[in-house]
Amino acid sequence: MADKLTQKNRMPEWITSPTSRALAALIVVFVLGLLFHAEGAFYKWGTHRDMLRAVSVYGILACGMTLVIITAGIDLSVGSVLALTAVLFALTTIHWQWPFWLAILFCLAVGGVCGGFSGYLIGRFRIQPFIATLAMMVFARGVAKWVSGGQKISTAVQQPDGTYQYVSVPDIFTLINAKIFGGNLTVVTVILLACILISWILLTRLRQGRYMLAIGGNEQAAVLSGVPVNPIKILAYGMAGLFSAVAGICQASQELQGDPEAGVAYELSAIAMVVIGGTSLQGGRGSLWLTLIGILTIGYLEKILSINAVGEDKRLMLTGVIIIAAVLLQKNK
């Protein structure tokens, strides 16, 4: 208690707040970009646009992950659900020629059900989130492979006589993959921003979001205050599943195919983004604003390393180091 007070006196609050700590990491990375600009590449908007595009799918997963982590949980299944919905999206639009809105609704429903079921297991049967979502991760991957027959679902459609015929790419793929605002922004980035906005509204403007924070902060106190803990957990994991489906649709559109092997280890990138932003894995604290900073930090880091032609080996090593550094920076509280 006492040293908390003295620390407050030593440093003004705006320096020690989670937001400024997270921003500090982002600024450090950004300054690195200004220094190692790869012959001016970093000064071009196109670089930033491509960074945003590259990070969007991960960022969409990070939105759902933020909600889940705030309830003191974790969701390992987002990458697999992404693959499953990517496969389903490609299958329904390319092969079955469903109208795009029906395909989208279907994929969102599948994602939401996958996540919601994890949440049900966690709330109703008190299975640890790690285990429940690990099971979902394996299961959803299996379904993706089963539905796709282990093949990438692409525009090469097998005919009854065994030959392949190429069909045209559905319009919805082109639309999601397009650049807008005079080519200055990609649609997937707009989708990412929409996901952040939706999660932000849920977390800060709706009762359910308040309950998520309370459950993560002290589940027992929440139960005794009449908070409907199980439905809220189903909602949090369901939203994570829903966003995984959004990410799956984007991924399929970007790759022009549904790959059952897609999204492997994406959950780890999403968790890293949330954690670098400063949302605590203990739950009860965190915000979408912090996650946005985390998304940008990782996005810029990867981009800067890639425009400077740093090999993947060193890129991975550096990313590991930066994650630890960013978390340590937020630690001494």
Place this chain on the structure above:
Amino acid sequence: MTMLLTMKDIYKSFGPVRVLEDVRFDLRPSEVHILAGENGAGKSTLMKILGGVYPDYSGTIELGQKPVRFKSVQDSAGGGISIIYQELSLVGSLSVYENIFLGRERHRFSWIERTGMKNEARRLLAELGLCMDVETAVEDLPIGQQQMVEIAKALSYQAHVIVMDEPTSALTEPEVKKLFEIIARLKQKGCGIVYISHKMEEIYQIADRITVLRDGRYIGTETAENLPADKLIHWMVGRQLNQQFPRHQSRLGDVRLDVSNLTVAGEAGNPIPLVDGVSLHVRAGEIVGLAGLQGSGNSQLLHGLFGTFGKRVSGSLKIDGRPVPITHPAGSIQRGLALLTNDRKSTGLVLGRDIVENASLACLPKFSPAGWLRPKAEKRAVSQTLQQLRLKAESLSQPVESLSGGNQQKVVLAKWIQTDPRVLLLDEPTRGVDVGAKQEIYELMNQWTQAGIAIILITSEMPELLAMSDRILVMHRGHITAEFESGQATQETILSAALGETTKGMRNTWRTN
């Protein structure tokens, strides 16, 4: 005779609060020495000092004639002291012998010698007259046998001072008998036993000497023959009642809360119910005090009727004459119940969140029609309530963990008052709260009863209980053992009922089982 253990001039404070003042205690070989006192008298603190849990005390401890100072639990165990806490410190998934030798496994070139340890474990258990499979996992044993394993573990440390903190609270009658046999054997071996108990019958069954603490001070030591029950009780509670309490009795209305035959089953596998067929009623505007020492089940009774235990509860509940099911806390809150728990940090508050969020948590639907939060309305209502409670805080958006105990408690009270409760269940509402805030909480209780709210009050502070309650029920081992009208009760009569003494003239529903 040389003493096994002598503790003298023991002082101990937690921050500014002095919990032990000039306390002494000694222990002879081959004796059972009862350490008696109400909740919060300082018994557990004294034993934790002996056990090395609190190394920062002042005073002297001598083992034999040798002065010692325990800096850690290991120090104390090395000195031959073994403390068996109420919550047993065994690793459930490990076997009996593994638990006995935990942390001191016998090994040769770090290769564990299982056979040797098993044999030694069997020998230790045989010494206690016990025969059990040493390879069974401890979690598969009934509580009574687990306790025997703890005692065997103590013996394996060559402990000659064995402290038992309410060892019988979870035991069945035959298990208690077995425990007492073992205590007799330990006495024969020359061990000294410090025994903390809240059960009168037990105390006189095994005591050689009794030492009484009250409010952190030493009251006296006497042999059991020379300290009859009434004198013991007088020692435990014989304080002057000079505090001013502002209870204004309000006009009593109709019966608000009517509980009949409420039973809370024990934890999984334990046949002893926490609350056993309790019936009670509270009128509108009435404060009913629910007295009871640790383990009496009074706190569990409140949780039971609030729905915390869900399906472990049986019995029926009426609010304002209408039968209501006991389901879960959310349902209870809707039906007008509110429970202030006795541990605000672990069950009352979300410490990392701010004042407003905590104060509105139990009635959030009120401030979020169709799910959308109305932060302004929420803040206005909360700040209004908190003004009535005279909360002192820099801003309503500061996290509750930065508030003092008294102000934290006011946030919890605000949370419950905003649900417009018909029945308030208050479990230790003034615990860890400064004097000023205590007075304010008493005033609030008066206001609330005047508004017709029915209150059940649990408090381990006897003067508070006597002054604030319009009626007092006393619990012991899950039963109500006595009922007093306002003014009839004294500290002595309450305590003796809480210790399980049966006295003439009291309504007595306690039966031995």
